[in-house]
Structures are given as C-alpha cells and as structure tokens.
Amino acid sequence: MTGMVAEPRPVSVRPPVPRPLPVTVSGSSVHLPATVVTNDELTRTLDTSAEWILSRTGIRERRRLAPDLAVSDMCVAAAPAALAEAGISPGELDAVIVASYTYDQPLPSTALMVKERIGAHRALPIDITQAACANGLQAILLAAHLLQVSARAVLVIAADCASRVTDPRNRTTGVFFGDAAGAIVLTRTDTPDAGILAWDFGSQLSHSVEIRAGGSRLPTSEQTVADREHYLRMDGRAVWDTATSCLPQSIRAAVGRAGLAVTDIDHFFLHQANLNILIAAMAELEVPMWRAPVTLDMLGNTGSAGVVTALHQARSENLINAGDTFLLSAIGAGFQWGTLCFRQA
The missing domain is CATH 3.40.47.10 (Thiolase/Chalcone synthase)
Incomplete structure (x- = not known):
C-alpha cells in the first residue's frame, strides 16, 4: 500500500572468525625422572589399595624426582631435544618461559636459572606460577603473543615436582601426583590459516x-x-x-x-x-x-x-x-x- 514501509527482516550475522596467531610447535620433548613409584608401593605407607587407586584415578604408576634435584634440573634436561627438533640453538631464543607452581625457590627466578644453564643468554626469562596445572596454557598463549611482536623463537617448559608439596600421609593427594617436565619450542609460521x-x-x-x-x-x-x-x-x-x-x-x-x-x-x-x-x-x-x-x-x-x-x-x-x-x-x-x-x- 502507498505510504507504508515493510518491516526489515532480521538478519542472522555470525561473528567473523579471527585470523590465527601464526605460530607453530616446532619441537617438543619430555623429561621423566628415573624413579618409578607403583600403586603397590604407595599402599605400604597409605591406607589404600592398588585397586582403589586405579579405579578412582586411572593411575598405575608415577615418577619421583631424586632428592638432590629440583624443577630447574628437569627443565634443563627437557630443553635440548625440543630445541634440536626445532633446529633452534639456545642462543637464538628470544624468551624462556617456565610454567611451574613448584619452582626451585621464591627468588631468584627458575626461568633465569634454566636460561643460564642452557646457554640462552639473550632470552627474556619469564615465570608463570600460580595457575598450577593451567600454567602451561598461559605460558603458551604468552609465547604466541610475544611472537607477534618481536620474538622469533620461544621455549616453553611446563614442569612440576608435586612430590615436594604432597603430604605423604594424605591419601587424597598422595596417590595422584607425579613429577615431569615437558618442553615445546614455538616459532612463527607462514602457512596460511595455521x-x-x-x-x-x-x-x-x-x-x-x-x-x-x-x-x-x-x-x-x-x-x-x-x-x-x-x-x-x-x-x-x-x-x-x-x-x-x-x-x-x-x-x-x-x-x-x-x-x-x-x-x-x-x-x-x-x-x-x-x-x-x-x-x-x-x-x-x-x-x-x-x-x-x-x-x-x-x-x-x-x-x-x-x-x-x-x-x-x-x-x-x-x-x-x-x-x-x-x-x-x-x-x-x-x-x-x-x-x-x-x-x-
């Protein structure tokens, strides 16, 4: 009819998909302490059974770091294989990020200890500590953003020695935790949409x-x-x-x-x-x-x-x-x- 305007039809607009942060995992490695602790061994000191542990957790065994070693030792042991796979020398690293809530000591920085020991002399040392088991993800996201600014290679090492903060008398925590370090090297990528x-x-x-x-x-x-x-x-x-x-x-x-x-x-x-x-x-x-x-x-x-x-x-x-x-x-x-x-x- 003359003089009337049709109501506009609602349009469903999907938010645009953001462009990827163009980074890739160029190398990875894991370091495990030599000592293995089975469920049967835990039953000698805890009021539990191997069957109970397995059914409630799915865990059969875990690793324990030697008493004379610390988290930085696991980090240093994990780094070389990841760097070698990535084809990156320690001196080429722009940052070393250590993700751990069981750091060596409150001060100085565990990341600083690690970067010095592996020879990453020009790298920025960064510690991510208080997100506990989510520390590694925060470290990776931080590394990815550093790579958008000026960095070309970042080493992220996620490592924890929970055996040092787990009460050996406590069944709730005593059966769960193991010690390990995992390292990844993040670099830039030119691959479209990656x-x-x-x-x-x-x-x-x-x-x-x-x-x-x-x-x-x-x-x-x-x-x-x-x-x-x-x-x-x-x-x-x-x-x-x-x-x-x-x-x-x-x-x-x-x-x-x-x-x-x-x-x-x-x-x-x-x-x-x-x-x-x-x-x-x-x-x-x-x-x-x-x-x-x-x-x-x-x-x-x-x-x-x-x-x-x-x-x-x-x-x-x-x-x-x-x-x-x-x-x-x-x-x-x-x-x-x-x-x-x-x-x-």
Missing part, C-alpha cells in the same frame, strides 16, 4: 586446592611446619565438579570462536589429572576417547606438564598431520582454566 585459531580462559576464586603457608598471609614458622600447612590440600569433589563442567564449556567456547564444531577437532590434549575426569569431559563433548591421548596412567598428574606430555606423545608417534586441528585444555588451582585451539602448519 596457528592458534582461538582460545578461551576463565577463572573463579576458590580455596578448594591450595597451599596455605609460605606467603605473606601465613609466613613460614615452626607452627606452620608442625601443622603441615606447606603441603597441598585438595577437595576432590570440588575439583571433579569444576573440571567436568568448566573444561567442556571452555573447549566449546574456544572451538566456536575458531568457527569450528567440536567434531571438527582431530586431537584433544587434556589436563592429565584423573582418567575419570577425562572420560566425563569427553562424554559431555560427545567425542570418542581415542581422540584424547592418555599419559596419566603411567605418569600420574604431572601438573603443568600434563598437557605437554600428551601433545609430545602424539607428535612423537607422528599422529599430527599438516592441516589437523587440535586443542590443549586444562584446569588448575584457583580455579583457573583455559583452552587453546590450533591448526597444524
């Missing part, structure tokens, strides 16, 4: 996993030592509830921002904390478990190193091909969690 496609990070303050003493609120004293306040405390139910909800949500968010569906992802490198958590998260995502490599059965929960051990296992078996999509996802104390979505160059 790199970090998207990411998602989140947090929610909780004291469900904590080490209470040793900081400015509760400084070290004879009393804090006597009260065993320097050991890790963990509320298993809170960890389960948070991990099984936040990990799938974070994965979906990151994958969605990349313009993909969860079913488009070829490989899932998840936080190696507990096999039952992995199974629950993958079931929630409706993705078969064979897409998520498992290393915790023989290594335990290796903290910051966990996702790197899974990634390195797949790379060493030549399972990741050019054009494959994969993600890293983990949750740590705090709670802090995150997901990085990659396309292989």
Whole structure:
C-alpha cells in the first residue's frame, strides 16, 4: 500500500572468525625422572589399595624426582631435544618461559636459572606460577603473543615436582601426583590459516586446592611446619565438579570462536589429572576417547606438564598431520582454566 514501509527482516550475522596467531610447535620433548613409584608401593605407607587407586584415578604408576634435584634440573634436561627438533640453538631464543607452581625457590627466578644453564643468554626469562596445572596454557598463549611482536623463537617448559608439596600421609593427594617436565619450542609460521585459531580462559576464586603457608598471609614458622600447612590440600569433589563442567564449556567456547564444531577437532590434549575426569569431559563433548591421548596412567598428574606430555606423545608417534586441528585444555588451582585451539602448519 502507498505510504507504508515493510518491516526489515532480521538478519542472522555470525561473528567473523579471527585470523590465527601464526605460530607453530616446532619441537617438543619430555623429561621423566628415573624413579618409578607403583600403586603397590604407595599402599605400604597409605591406607589404600592398588585397586582403589586405579579405579578412582586411572593411575598405575608415577615418577619421583631424586632428592638432590629440583624443577630447574628437569627443565634443563627437557630443553635440548625440543630445541634440536626445532633446529633452534639456545642462543637464538628470544624468551624462556617456565610454567611451574613448584619452582626451585621464591627468588631468584627458575626461568633465569634454566636460561643460564642452557646457554640462552639473550632470552627474556619469564615465570608463570600460580595457575598450577593451567600454567602451561598461559605460558603458551604468552609465547604466541610475544611472537607477534618481536620474538622469533620461544621455549616453553611446563614442569612440576608435586612430590615436594604432597603430604605423604594424605591419601587424597598422595596417590595422584607425579613429577615431569615437558618442553615445546614455538616459532612463527607462514602457512596460511595455521596457528592458534582461538582460545578461551576463565577463572573463579576458590580455596578448594591450595597451599596455605609460605606467603605473606601465613609466613613460614615452626607452627606452620608442625601443622603441615606447606603441603597441598585438595577437595576432590570440588575439583571433579569444576573440571567436568568448566573444561567442556571452555573447549566449546574456544572451538566456536575458531568457527569450528567440536567434531571438527582431530586431537584433544587434556589436563592429565584423573582418567575419570577425562572420560566425563569427553562424554559431555560427545567425542570418542581415542581422540584424547592418555599419559596419566603411567605418569600420574604431572601438573603443568600434563598437557605437554600428551601433545609430545602424539607428535612423537607422528599422529599430527599438516592441516589437523587440535586443542590443549586444562584446569588448575584457583580455579583457573583455559583452552587453546590450533591448526597444524
């Protein structure tokens, strides 16, 4: 009719997919301490059974760092193989990032110790410490952004020695943790559409996993030592509830921002904390478990190193091909969690 204007039809506008951060994993390696601790050995000092440990955690054995060694020693041992695969000399590194909540000591920097010992004399040393098992993901994201500014090669080492902060009398924490270091070298890539496609990070303050003493609120004293306040405390139910909800949500968010569906992802490198958590998260995502490599059965929960051990296992078996999509996802104390979505160059 004359004088009337038709109502505009609503248009569904999909947000544009961001351009990838053009970085790639050029090399990787894992260092494991020599000492193996089986479930049977733990039953000698803890009120538990090997069968209970396996059914509740999926862990059969874990590694323990020798008493005269520290996290920096594992980092130094892990670095050469990753650098060699990447074809990068230590002197070419622009940054060395150590991701660990079990650093050698409060000061000086563990990353500084590592960079000096491997000969990365021009590298910027950076420590990522208080996201616990999510430290490695934060370190990788930081490395990727450094590579967009001026860096050309960054070494990220995720390493933890949880045996030093685990109460040997506590069954809840005593069965889970193992010691390990995982190293990756990140470099720039010119491959179109390859790199970090998207990411998602989140947090929610909780004291469900904590080490209470040793900081400015509760400084070290004879009393804090006597009260065993320097050991890790963990509320298993809170960890389960948070991990099984936040990990799938974070994965979906990151994958969605990349313009993909969860079913488009070829490989899932998840936080190696507990096999039952992995199974629950993958079931929630409706993705078969064979897409998520498992290393915790023989290594335990290796903290910051966990996702790197899974990634390195797949790379060493030549399972990741050019054009494959994969993600890293983990949750740590705090709670802090995150997901990085990659396309292989």
